[in-house]
Each structure stands twice: as structure tokens, then as C-alpha cells.
Amino acid sequence: xxxxxxxxxxxxxxxxxxxxxxxxxxxxxxxxxxxxxxxxxxxxxxxxxxxxxxxxxxxxxxxxxxxxxxxxxxxxxxxxxxxxxxxxxxxxxxxxxxxxxxxxxxxxxxxxxxxxxxxxxxxxxxxxxxxxxxxxxxxxxxxxxxxxxxxxxxxxxxxxxxxxxxxxxxxxxxxxxxxxxxxxxxxxxxxxxxxxxxxxxxxxxxxxxxxxxxxxxxxxxxxxxxxxxxxxxxxxxxxxxxxxxxxxxxxxxxxxxxxxxxxxxxxxxxxxxxxxxxxxxxxxxxxxxxxxxxxxxxxxxxxxxxxxxxxxxxxxxxxxxxxxxxxxxxxxxxxx
Amino acid sequence: xxxxxxxxxxxxxxxxxxxxxxxxxxxxxxxxxxxxxxxxxxxxxxxxxxxxxxxxxxxxxxxxxxxxxxxxxxxxxxxxxxxxxxxxxxxxxxxxxxxxxxxxxxxxxxxxxxxxxxxxxxxxxxxxxxxxxxxxxxxxxxxxxxxxxxxxxxxxxxxxxxxxxxxxxxxxxxxxxxxxxxxxxxxxxxxxxxxxxxxxxxxxxxxxxxxxxxxxxxxxxxxxxxxxxxxxxxxxxxxxxxxxxxxxxxxxxxxxxxxxxxxxxxxxxxxxxxxxxxxxxxxxxxxxxxxxxxxxxxxxxxxxxxxxxxxxxxxxxxxxxxxxxxxxxxxxxxxxxxxxxxxxxxxxxxxxxxxxxxxxxxxxxxxxxxxxxxxxxxxxxxxxxxxxxxxxxxxxxxxxxxxxxxxxxxxxxxxxxxxxxxxxxxxxxxxxxx
Numbered sequence: 070x071x072x073x074x075x076x077x078x079x080x081x082x083x084x085x086x087x088x089x090x091x092x093x094x095x096x097x098x099x100x101x102x103x104x105x106x107x108x109x110x111x112x113x114x115x116x117x118x119x120x121x122x123x124x125x126x127x128x129x130x131x132x133x134x135x136x137x138x139x140x141x142x143x144x145x146x147x148x149x150x151x152x153x154x155x156x157x158x159x160x161x162x163x164x165x166x167x168x169x170x171x172x173x174x175x176x177x178x179x180x181x182x183x184x185x186x187x188x189x190x191x192x193x194x195x196x197x198x199x200x201x202x203x204x205x206x207x208x209x210x211x212x213x214x215x216x217x218x219x220x221x222x223x224x225x226x227x228x229x230x231x232x233x234x235x236x237x238x239x240x241x242x243x244x245x246x247x248x249x250x251x252x253x254x255x256x257x258x259x260x261x262x263x264x265x266x267x268x269x270x271x272x273x274x275x276x277x278x279x280x281x282x283x284x285x286x287x288x289x290x291x292x293x294x295x296x297x298x299x300x301x302x303x304x305x306x307x308x309x310x311x312x313x314x315x316x317x318x319x320x321x322x323x324x325x326x327x328x329x330x331x332x333x334x335x336x337x338x339x340x341x342x343x344x345x346x347x348x349x350x351x352x353x354x355x356x357x358x359x360x361x362x363x364x365x366x367x368x369x370x371x372x373x374x375x376x377x378x379x380x381x382x383x384x385x386x387x388x389x390x391x392x393x394x395x396x397x398x399x400x401x402x403x404x405x
Numbered sequence: 406x407x408x409x410x411x412x413x414x415x416x417x418x419x420x421x422x423x424x425x426x427x428x429x430x431x432x433x434x435x436x437x438x439x440x441x442x443x444x445x446x447x448x449x450x451x452x453x454x455x456x457x458x459x460x461x462x463x464x465x466x467x468x469x470x471x472x473x474x475x476x477x478x479x480x481x482x483x484x485x486x487x488x489x490x491x492x493x494x495x496x497x498x499x500x501x502x503x504x505x506x507x508x509x510x511x512x513x514x515x516x517x518x519x520x521x522x523x524x525x526x527x528x529x530x531x532x533x534x535x536x537x538x539x540x541x542x543x544x545x546x547x548x549x550x551x552x553x554x555x556x557x558x559x560x561x562x563x564x565x566x567x568x569x570x571x572x573x574x575x576x577x578x579x580x581x582x583x584x585x586x587x588x589x590x591x592x593x594x595x596x597x598x599x600x601x602x603x604x605x606x607x608x609x610x611x612x613x614x615x616x617x618x619x620x621x622x623x624x625x626x627x628x629x630x631x632x633x634x635x636x637x638x639x640x641x642x643x644x645x646x647x648x649x650x651x652x653x654x655x656x657x658x659x660x661x662x663x664x665x666x667x668x669x670x671x672x673x674x675x676x677x678x679x680x681x682x683x684x685x686x687x688x689x690x691x692x693x694x695x696x697x698x699x700x701x702x703x704x705x706x707x708x709x710x711x712x713x714x715x716x717x718x719x720x721x722x723x724x725x726x727x728x729x730x731x732x733x734x735x736x737x738x739x740x741x742x743x744x745x746x747x748x749x750x751x752x753x754x755x756x757x758x759x760x761x762x763x764x765x766x767x768x769x770x771x772x773x774x775x776x777x778x779x780x781x782x783x784x785x786x787x788x789x790x791x792x793x794x795x796x797x798x799x800x801x802x803x804x805x806x807x808x809x810x811x812x813x814x815x816x817x818x819x820x821x822x823x824x825x826x827x828x829x830x831x832x833x834x835x836x837x838x839x
Contacts, residue, residue, distance in 0.1 A: 111595040168825060180462060180594050184759060185828055187752055191821030194748065198814035202807075315748070319606060322599045330595075370543070374535075378614045385603035392592055392600070 075360035077229040081218070082356070087341075087348040089237040089306055092244035095340030096299035097317065098324035099251065099333055100292040106268040106331035107288040108169070110182035115296060115321065117193035118161060120314035122297025123304045124201045126153030127208045134210065142212035142235065146301055153301060158293035164189055165289050173285070190315075197311045206309040209236060236305040247298055248337060251291070255333065260287055268331065316381075320347070323384035327391045329398025338399060343384050351377045412767055412836050419774045426782070436664040438781050443671035444733045446773030449757040450678055451725030453769035456758060457838070458691065459718040460698040462594040465585070465601030467750035468608035469723045472581055473574030473730025474740045475612060478625045480570035482562035485552060488617075492548035493560060496617065499541035506534025549617040559620045568631050570731045571674065578727020579720045581608070586719040590712065605751060612742040619740060626739040632666035635659040667736055674732065675770070678725060682766045694718060695764075726754075748817065753780065756820055760827045762834025771836055779823065780816055787815030 097119060104112045112118075129149035139145050168189060172182055214220075215238045218230025255261035260283075267274040267284045275281060300314065307313075324343045328335025354372035362368075375382065391398060423442070427435035448466065455461040510530045517523040550558045581604075589600040613621050638644045638659040648658035685691050697704040697711050705711050734740050753776065761772020791812045798805040827834065 111598065171829065180460075181828075181832075183462070183595065183598065184755070185825065187755060188821045188824035188828065191748070191752065191756075191817050191824060193821075195814055195817030195819075195821060199811045199818065202811060203814075312746070316606070319599070319603050323603070326596065326599060376614055378610050379607070381603060381606040381610060385600070385607060388603060389588060389600060392596055393588070396592075396596075 071360045074227055074229045075357050077221075077225075077227055077231050078356050078360065081229065081231045083345075083348050083352055085231070085233055085237055087345045089240040089302075090348065091341035091344030092240050093299050093303045093306065093340075094320055094324045094344050095337040096244055096247060096295050096302070097321035098328065098336035098340050099248075100295040100299070101321055101325040102328070102331055102333060102336040103288055103292050103295070105325070107264060107284060108173070108182070110179045110186065111322070111330075112292075113183060113186045113318065114164075114190040114193055115292075116315045116318035117190050117197065118157060118293065118296040119300030119303070119317065120197045120309075120311050121160060121193050121300075122153045122157040122293065123300035123309055123314070124153075124197050124311075125156040126150055126297065126301045127201065127206055127304070127309060129153065130208045139210070141210075143239070144209050144211040144235070144305060146208055146210075146305055147239070150298065150301055153297045154294045157297045158290045160193075161289045161293045162286060165285065170285075194311070194315060197314075201311070203311055206304075208309065209305045211235060234306070236302070240302045240306055243298060243302060247295070251295075251333065254291075260284075264288060319381055320344075320384040323388040326398055327387055329400040332398065332400040335398055335400030342399075343387060346387055347380045347383045350374045350383050351380050408836070408839060412771070415771050415775075415835055416767075419771065419778065422778055423774075426778075433660055433664070436661065436668060438778055440664060440667050440671060440736060441733075441781075442774040442777045443668065443675050444729050444736065445754070445757060445777040446770040447671075447675055447678060447729040447732070448726055448754045449761060449769040449773035450675075450682055450766060451722045451729065452754050452758045453722075453761075453763055453766060454682060454685075454718055454725065455722035456755075457764035457766075457769065458686065458694045458698065459715060460594075461590075461715060461719055461722075462598045463601045463719065463722070464598050464747075464751050464755065465603075465605035465608075466726050466754050467745050467747050468601075468605030469578040469581065469726035470730030470733065470750050471605075471608055471612055471742065471745050472578045473571075473727035473732070474734035475619055476574035476577045476727065477567060477570040477628060477731045477734040478619050478740050479562045480565050480573050481567040481629045482625060483564045485549075485557040485559060485561035488549045488552040488557060488560050491552055492545035492617075495541060495545035496549060496560070499538055499545055502534065502541055503538045506530065506538060509534065546615075546617045554616075557620075558623070559617050559625075566631070567629050567735050568670075570735065571728050574731025575724040575728040578730070579724040582720045582723030583716070585723075586716045590715050590719060602747070602751075605747065609742060609745050612740075612745075619742065622743050624739055624741045624743075628735065628738050628740070630738065631670060631735065632663050635663055638662060671732060671736075674728065678728075679766055679770060686766060753820065756824045758834075759824060760834055762836040762838060764838030765834070765836045768834050768836035768838075772834065775835075776820070776823070779819065783816040783819045784813050787819075788812040791815075 097115065100118070101112060101115050104110070104115070126146055126149045129152040130144075130146045133139070133145050133149055138148065140148055168185060169182065172185060212235050215233040215235055216231060218232040221232065222228070222230045253261075255265060263274065263279045264284050264287065266277070267279055267281065271281075274284075303314075303317070320343050324339035325336050326339070327342055328337070328339030352373065355368055355370070358372055359367045423435050423439055426438060448470065451469075452463065452466060455463050510527050513530055514523065514527045517526060549560060552558060585601070585604050589597055589604075592600060612619055615621060616623065619625060635656070636659075639655045644659070644662075645655045648655045651658060653661070693704070693709055694714060696707075697709060697714055701711055754773075757772035757776040758769050759772070760776055761770065762768025788809065791808050795805045795808050831837075
């Protein structure tokens with residue numbers, strides 16, 4: 070019984086939140102890694118792209134809520150998501166035409182593009198703050214829990230409850246669907262194959278008649294969709310606040326680099342590695358351990374390795390360890 | 406145009422802008438902008454050293470600036486004797502244990518033969534050391550933080566003159582930069598960028614949460630000043646007479662006098678650092694740096710120790726950012742870890758360097774002044790512009806209120822546009838490298 074209780078507590082406080090967070094990071098890191106693979110630079114504006122997509126989705130959600138449109142028990146935001154994706158895709162595509170294309174055609178050094186993306190980051194950040202403000206926005210509606218802790222306790226008779234929030238369930242399901250669709254696209258369609266060819270060897274791809282501008286345009290649109298979905302899922306799960314999205318840049322990049330920049334499968338693995346490490350290292354293990362040790366040996370402290378405020382330190386430590394011992398990431402990404 | 410003339414004209418433009426601010430918004434505001442402009446110019450000088458001279462992509466400027474601020478507290482505040490008595494020694498022991506653990510782990514990793522035993526032993530040292538560290542650290546921290554938590558609750562400083570904090574801030578930042586450089590400098594540019602971004606976040610997280618060190622988000626206020634207090638000046642009859650001679654009230658002249666005092670100190674530091682940076686740029690060392698930046702492989706083939714040179718310049722640049730951070734905290738008179746934001750303290754400095762002209766020290770200084778001026782003045786200008794645009798809308802309309810309330814956010818947008826425009830049309834900046 071105690072073992073079961075310990076498992077449930079573990080699932081409730083560590084496994085479920087980390088699974089949801091890992092899915093969000095994986096989607097974010099997929100965007101970063103695609104840009105790196107095709108356009109060959111680290112896009113610092115990615116966090117703010119996520120924020121922009123989430124913001125548009127929130128605005129449309131409010132509109133739908135205003136006219137009474139809903140898909141209860143699912144959150145209305147899912148209905149608004151396509152509009153967010155379209156707006157974000159339009160924005161990043163326009164950004165590419167106005168800003169990035171010039172440097173791409175001039176064959177500028179990758180670090181130049183990184184600096185350019187810093188400028189884009191400023192603009193997008195300002196745009197989001199200008200339109201929606203800097204405050205917390207809640208836009209989640211519909212059923213709050215798939216299983217609430219109390220229902221779970223009544224169902225199983227255990228002392229510990231397992232709560233699964235709707236947003237967490239939706240996050241994981243959406244992430245799985247998106248990843249399946251993305252890999253199908255990359256591996257099975259002509260466009261996806263062109264993208265991979267372009268990523269592997271640009272000159273060879275050009276010689277075989279692949280239109281680079283089309284590849285780049287499709288990449289931006291896919292990245293916009295991924296960023297918006299990641300942003301909205303994160304917002305549903307933890308609430309929307311513009312500057313939090315900026316700070317997501319670090320764990321997202323850590324995920325992409327740990328997996329190997331340019332490798333989609335690596336981005337997913339990296340997302341979960343970073344999320345699980347963050348949650349396990351900042352979780353106070355007292356409750357779980359109390360169930361497992363014999364009576365009278367309960368720990369007195371919280372058994373928390375690091376305070377939750379140090380979660381960046383965790384992403385960072387993983388990043389440095391991987392870079393020192395395996396510089397191209399776990400899944401052998403590119404190293405330009 | 407002749408580059409020297411161009412430089413002179415650009416600096417005259419900045420002086421004119423600040424002078425205009427003085428005439429239109431009062432000399433007090435102009436001096437506020439000028440003082441922070443001087444600090445920004447020093448930060449830009451530090452980043453220019455790393456990026457302009459050596460091509461190191463450091464976006465952890467915020468962390469070094471914050472360390473400088475921490476140095477200001479550690480040097481100038483009075484020590485909390487009860488806290489030292491309660492847990493000072495134990496805290497010291499804990500920190501030494503932590504450092505020894507890291508050293509032992511690195512030593513074990515470097516000296517033992519590769520294989521699974523080495524990994525296991527290193528891991529055991531790390532875990533054992535961490536547990537020992539926490540057993541020592543936790544009670545010491547609790548003891549220190551429970552000493553008058555509303556007033557002190559931290560170890561305090563050394564009670565030394567705050568001017569000493571400026572070089573100390575530089576040293577602290579240099580020490581951190583040495584540690585970081587040793588681990589991260591081998592990485593290529595994008596990775597180094599992410600690594601430094603992460604380190605800056607960690608430094609801020611430490612300063613926010615380690616209350617025993619710097620009171621965390623409870624802030625340290627009332628730092629001693631290198632210049633007199635306004636109230637003392639106003640009580641000095643000779644000073645009041647001086648103000649009368651200038652045709653100013655004693656209150657007005659005292660605020661200006663204090664700010665001018667900071668201006669003098671900051672200018673001295675800026676000029677000193679600028680001269681040193683110029684000498685470095687012109688020296689064989691500076692030429693070697695630029696050679697490494699332009700072609701690392703060729704420089705290495707010529708027998709230059711690229712890693713070593715990179716470490717040197719990384720430390721120097723970071724130290725300059727630390728000095729600027731200590732100066733800024735001195736100017737503010739308080740340390741507020743919650744106020745360090747990467748957009749403001751890392752990326753804005755980068756905009757300064759790029760816009761001013763990377764690789765040119767005068768360019769970086771110019772960018773520091775110009776961008777800081779814009780950063781401050783875009784807010785009132787934006788509010789004014791928006792209220793002009795929204796005049797046709799009826800008063801009290803939701804859209805109008807929202808637009809006017811959001812006007813301050815215009816500054817981020819403006820900075821982004823300025824950066825992109827400069828990158829596109831003046832990719833070498835306003836004062837290009839010679």
C-alpha cells in the first residue's frame with residue numbers, strides 16, 4: 070500500500086507535470102532545431118514567437134468566449150489555435166521577407182543572423198507587450214481536471230491523490246499528434262524530403278532543383294505552427310505572462326542543444342530530459358521517501374536538492390555537461 | 406567623410422541631445438540621463454572588447470553587471486556582527502567544502518584513467534560533497550537569516566569606502582568570468598551565447614534567493630555614497646551662499662551638485678578605461694586579438710594560443726562590465742536583484758555596441774550614450790505620439806486607454822527597429838572600425 074502511495078505521489082508531483090512540461094519544451098525545441106537545420110542560425114526570437122502566437126490565440130479565445138462559442142469540456146483556446154497559427158505564420162513569414170532574406174542572400178555569417186534575430190526579438194517582445202500588456206492573463210476554460218485528486222482517492226482508496234489537469238492531458242495528446250504529423254511530413258512528403266535534403270547539403274539540394282525560397286518559407290510556417298502550439302499549451306498549463314516566455318528561451322535551447330541542434334528526434338528527447346531533470350531536482354522528495362522507508366526513519370528535511378528558483382541552473386548544468394562530453398548533442402546534430 | 410570628423414560630429418550630436426533635454430526637461434533629467442549614459446558607455450566598452458576585438462558572443466552581460474552590484478554591497482555595507490557570530494564561520498566552512506568538492510571532482514576526473522570507475526568515483530565525490538555541503542550550509546543559512554530578518558538577515562559587508570567597490574566589482578566579475586571561461590570558451594559561438602545567457606540567469610537566481618548573502622529580493626537599500634548628501638549640503642551656509650550666487654535655490658543646486666559629483670567620478674573611470682582600451686587595441690596584443698577574430702585557424706597556425714587569448718579578453722571585458730555594475734549600484738544607492746532583466750542589461754548593451762560600431766571603442770561609447778538616451782526618451786515621446794494619434798478617438802474609449810497605457814512598451818519596439826535598420830544599412834555601426 071505504501072509503495073502504491075509513493076508511486077502515486079511520485080506520479081502526481083513529478084511524472085505528470087514533467088511529462089506536460091517536457092512536451093511543451095519538445096515542441097519549442099523542435100522549432101529551434103528546424104530553424105537551425107534549414108536556416109543555420111540560433112533564433113533568439115523563438116521565445117517571443119511563442120508569446121506572439123499564444124497572444125493571438127488568447128485574443129481570439131476571448132472573442133469566442135464573448136460570443137459564447139465553446140467546445141466544453143475542452144478549452145476554447147483549442148478552437149482559437151488555428152487563428153493563432155495563421156497570424157504567427159504571417160508574421161514570421163513577413164519577418165523573413167523583410168529582415169532575414171537580405172542576409173541569407175548576402176550569405177552573411179551565422180552569427181550575424183543571430184544578432185539580427187536579437188533585433189526581431191526586441192520587436193516581437195515589444196509588440197506582445199504593446200498589444201496585450203505585461204500582466205498575467207488567464208484564458209483556460211472548460212473542465213479543469215480529467216481526474217481530480219479527491220476522485221482518485223475515492224476511486225482507489227489510497228491516501229495519496231493523483232490529479233491530472235485537462236491542460237496537462239491536452240498538452241501530451243497534442244504534442245504526440247503534432248510530432249507524428251511533423252515526422253510524417255518530414256519523411257514521407259516531397260516537401261519534407263526537400264527540407265531534409267536542404268538541411269543535409271545545401272549545394273547538392275540546389276543542384277537537384279530544390280527551390281530554396283520555398284523550403285525556407287515552408288520551414289518558417291511549420292516553425293510558427295510549432296511555436297504557437299507550444300506557447301498556447303504552456304499558457305493553458307501555467308498561465309500567460311509575456312516575460313516568462315522570454316525566459317523559456319533557455320530551457321528550450323538547452324533541450325535543442327542537448328538533443329543535438331538540427332536533429333528533430335533529439336529535440337524531443339532533449340525536451341523530456343531537461344523537463345524531468347528540472348522537476349526531479351527541484352522537487353521536495355520528503356513525501357515519497359516517507360512512504361518508502363520503514364516507520365521511525367522518516368526524513369526531517371524536505372529532501373529538496375535545489376530550490377525551484379534554480380530550475381534554470383538545472384537546464385544549464387545539463388547543457389554544459391552534454392556540451393563538454395558530447396559537443397554535438399546526444400543525437401549527433403550538426404556543428405557548423 | 407573623414408572618420409575623425411564624423412566621430413566628433415556624432416559626439417556633438419549626443420551632447421546636443423542631452424543639452425536639449427536640459428533646456429526642455431530640466432538639467433536634473435539631463436544629468437540623470439548623462440550619468441546612466443556614462444555607465445552604459447562603460448558596459449558597451451566591455452562588450453566591445455569581447456565582441457569587437459575578439460568575436461566572443463557573450464550574452465551574459467547582465468550577470469557580470471549584477472556581480473558588480475553585489476560587490477558594492479559586500480564592500481560598503483556595515484557587517485552584521487550577530488549574523489557573523491550566529492553562522493559566519495559555519496557558512497565559511499560550508500562554502501569551502503563546496504569548493505573543495507568541485508576541485509576534488511575535477512582532479513579525480515583529470516587524473517584517473519578513463520573508464521566506468523572514473524565516472525563512478527567522480528560521481529561519488531560530487532554526491533558525497535553535496536550532502537556534506539548541505540548539512541553544513543542549511544543550518545548556517547537559517548541562523549544568519551533569522552538575525553533580524555526585517556532589517557538585516559544577511560552577513561553584511563566590510564564597511565569600506567564604496568569607491569573601493571568599483572575595482573572590487575571588476576575583480577568579482579573577473580573571477581566569475583575565469584570560471585565560466587574555463588568551462589564554456591571552448592564552445593562555438595552559438596553555444597557560448599546560450600551558456601552565458603544561462604550563467605547570467607543563474608547569477609541572478611543566486612542573488613534573488615541567497616538571502617544570507619545579499620538579502621535576496623528584500624533588497625539592500627541605503628548604500629553609502631561617494632558624494633555628499635543633499636540634506637547636508639543644504640544645511641551648510643557656505644553652500645547656500647554658493648547656490649545664491651548661481652541664482653539657484655539651495656535644494657535645486659544640491660541635487661545638481663550631487664549628480665555632477667557622480668558625473669565627474671564616472672567620467673574619470675570612463676576616460677581611464679577608454680584610454681586603456683585604445684592602448685590595448687593599438688598594441689601588438691590588440692593586433693593579435695583581431696587577427697584571431699578574423700581568422701582563428703590562421704592565427705593558430707601562426708602559433709598564437711587562441712584559447713588563452715580568448716580567456717584573457719573574456720575576463721577583461723567581463724571585469725569592465727562588473728565595474729560598470731558596481732558604479733550603477735552606487736548611483737542607485739541600492740541593490741535590487743529583482744530589477745535585473747536580460748533585455749535591459751544584456752541585449753540593450755548589445756544594441757549599443759552594434760549601433761555604435763563594434764571594434765571601435767569610440768563607437769561603443771557613442772552607442773552607449775545614444776541608445777541610452779533613446780531608451781529613456783522614447784517613453785515620453787511614445788506617449789506623446791500615441792496621444793496625438795488617438796486624439797480623434799472619444800475620451801474614455803477602451804482602445805484609447807489601452808493604447809496610452811501601452812505606450813511605454815514602445816521602447817522595446819524602437820530598439821528592435823533601430824538595431825535592424827543599423828544592421829541593414831550601416832552594418833559596421835555609426836563609427837566603423839578603422
